[in-house]
Amino acid sequence: MAGEAVVGRVPLVRVEEVLERRHSPDLSRIELGVREILAGLGEDPDREGLVETPSRVARAYAELVAGSWDDAGEHLSRVFGQEHVGDDLVMLRAIRFASLCEHHLLPFTGVAHVAYLPSHGRVTGLSKLARVVDVYARRLQMQERLTGQVADALVEHLDPRGVAVVVEAEHTCLRLRGARKEEAQMVSTAFRGAMEHDRALRAEVLSLMGLGR
Numbered sequence: 208m209a210g211e212a213v214v215g216r217v218p219l220v221r222v223e224e225v226l227e228r229r230h231s232p233d234l235s236r237i238e239l240g241v242r243e244i245l246a247g248l249g250e251d252p253d254r255e256g257l258v259e260t261p262s263r264v265a266r267a268y269a270e271l272v273a274g275s276w277d278d279a280g281e282h283l284s285r286v287f288g289q290e291h292v293g294d295d296l297v298m299l300r301a302i303r304f305a306s307l308c309e310h311h312l313l314p315f316t317g318v319a320h321v322a323y324l325p326s327h328g329r330v331t332g333l334s335k336l337a338r339v340v341d342v343y344a345r346r347l348q349m350q351e352r353l354t355g356q357v358a359d360a361l362v363e364h365l366d367p368r369g370v371a372v373v374v375e376a377e378h379t380c381l382r383l384r385g386a387r388k389e390e391a392q393m394v395s396t397a398f399r400g401a402m403e404h405d406r407a408l409r410a411e412v413l414s415l416m417g418l419g420r
């Protein structure tokens with residue numbers, strides 16, 4: 208295997224960087240909405256502790272959804288066509304991410320494991336794999352969609368023989384309210400190509416991810 212690296216956090220996107228982009232969130236509109244939320248909660252949005260809250264929340268959201276204005280293809284466009292690398296499995300485990308549940312606007316956080324089988328030595332840097340997870344995590348998301356989007360981006364840009372993506376996450380909306388399943392982890396998977404059809408291969412990959420039986 209070419210990589211068993213465990214990468215920590217991808218550096219956070221700075222809000223200034225997001226706002227410089229051609230398309231970016233409308234902060235003043237978010238601020239207006241947050242003022243309404245505060246009023247709806249029975250608070251006085253103008254009291255001392257809350258005066259800056261709408262702008263802080265707006266900037267926090269801008270960072271949390273920064274991936275909406277980013278393109279996974281840009282990060283994967285630098286492909287190394289290295290014949291001597293061979294076409295063995297490449298895997299990056301435990302890529303930490305933070306995302307925003309589109310149903311509750313509450314964060315969900317966890318790790319993604321990404322594996323692919325290159326074809327013709329077409330490989331990308333391990334840090335790019337982490338970056339792609341971040342691009343799709345930093346949006347209004349559903350965990351299942353996030354998992355599929357990461358897999359499909361690799362299929363589209365690397366043309367690999369197979370891809371496996373497994374995401375394990377804890378959802379704030381589950382932990383803090385309603386069901387109150389504090390320890391519950393949601394696991395979602397996306398298999399493409401050989402990983403979808405070859406059960407033995409898939410079992411091997413899952414076990415390398417630390418998820419096998």
Ligand SMILES: [Zn+2]
Binds near residue numbers: 311380381
């Ligand atoms: Zn939710």
